[in-house]
Amino acid sequence: MDSQRFDIDAVIQRLLEEAYSLLAALPLLALSVLVIWLAWMLGSWLSRRALLDRIARRNPFLRDLARTTARWVVMLVGVLIALEIMDATSLVGAVLGTAGVLGVALGFAFKDTLENYLAGILMSLRQPFAPRDHVVIDGNEGMVVALTSRATILMTLDGNHLRLPNALVFRSVTLNYTRNPSRRFEFDVGIGVNEDLVRAQRIGVDELKGLPGVMQSPPPRAYITTLGDSNVQVRFHGWVDQRTNDFLIVKSEAIRQVKLALEAAEMDMPEPIYRVQITEHIEAAASSGSGTSASAKVPGEEVVVDTRVNADLDHQIEQDQLTHGSEDLLDPAAPRE
Known part of the structure; x- marks a missing residue:
């Protein structure tokens, strides 16, 4: 014991x-x-x-x-x-x-977080784009606002705030419209099969050469692309300097002016043919067509369109950049990739 x-x-x-x-x-x-x-x-x-x-x-x-x-x-x-x-x-x-x-x-x-973090490091070294660049990343289009340690922030053309994970941006194809200031637009015009196509091309190209906002070098061009059932498709090309002119406005004005020039030259631009059956009474049809359109263009009236760069998003981007402060990893003065 x-x-x-x-x-x-x-x-x-x-x-x-x-x-x-x-x-x-x-x-x-x-x-x-x-x-x-x-x-x-x-x-x-x-x-x-x-x-x-x-x-x-x-x-x-x-x-x-x-x-x-x-x-x-x-x-x-x-x-x-x-x-x-x-x-x-x-x-x-x-x-x-x-x-x-x-x-x-x-x-x-934390795989996704670490992946975005490492992608942010690599992109801050590469500087693939600059602030306010107009880019398309994985189908998402907008203006670059900032690059943070986890996400790339875009301002869409509708003014919406878009955050893309850095890992997605790093491995996606990026289309940058701003890197090269010269950008080409194109549009098709249907010309009647019996018209002189060379003359139609020359009329459209001459009109584009005199249009404000369209660059003279490279010069505007026209090509025949398709022979249709009732018309021949002629494609017009022109170049815009995006630093001084708005791409969409210049393209819109180019289509309008070429159309007016071809109509003034009495070029046939046939429309698609449809069979329409009219069932309404003749009196109703006559009364509906008796009025005149208030929006008809006055003969000889000259329309001046402002094609300068559109700055609608500039103020919104500035305000958004101020909210991020020093967190932005993009350097406007850094060499680009």
Whole structure:
């Protein structure tokens, strides 16, 4: 029975030994804490050096990333030195193993977030487009407002706010209308099969050459594209300098002026033929056609259309850019990809 008695003296002796060991390690513990504090201060000092700003150039995202990386690398070195002082380097392996497993788990959990983050880093280096560029990304058209660490922000032509994940933007085909200021428009006109097609082409091209907003080099051109049942399709091409003229307005005016020029030359532009059965009374038809149209064009009246660049979205984009502040990773002065 005496051999099974609980020996409280042995427990007290073990606690005293651990307490003495802890007291003996207090100077080393204080030194380790001091080393970690010095490493933190050194990392903070390095993160504010101008050298990191020069490495990151004018990219605020990379600048913050470089500062954070420098601070934590120095901090990690300080922790390793502190563990060596405490003779606790065996903990490093266990910590790294746990961090590895945790990193894999977090990687799967935040896959999309990390993918967008890395895509934002790469695009901030490449600068694939500039603010206010007119782009089409994966079928989404709009003006570039900003590039953040997670998303690319567009302003659609309808004035709507559109956020695209950076990962989608990075792997998608991007059509940039602004990169090359010269942009070509085209439209088709049906000419009667009995008309002089060369004359029709010359009339349309001459009209395009005199139209404000249409570039003289490359010059406007016309091609015969299709022989239809009742007409021949003639395609007209013209180029617009988007820096000074609105593409859609110039194209609209080109179609209108070419149509008027062909009509003035008495060129036949047949319409599709349909069979229509009239069932209403003759009196009703006569009374409905007796009035005159108030919108009829006055003979000799000259219409002047303003083809300058449309600035409808400029104010909205400016306001949206102000809300993001320094978060925008696009640099208007940076070289483009």
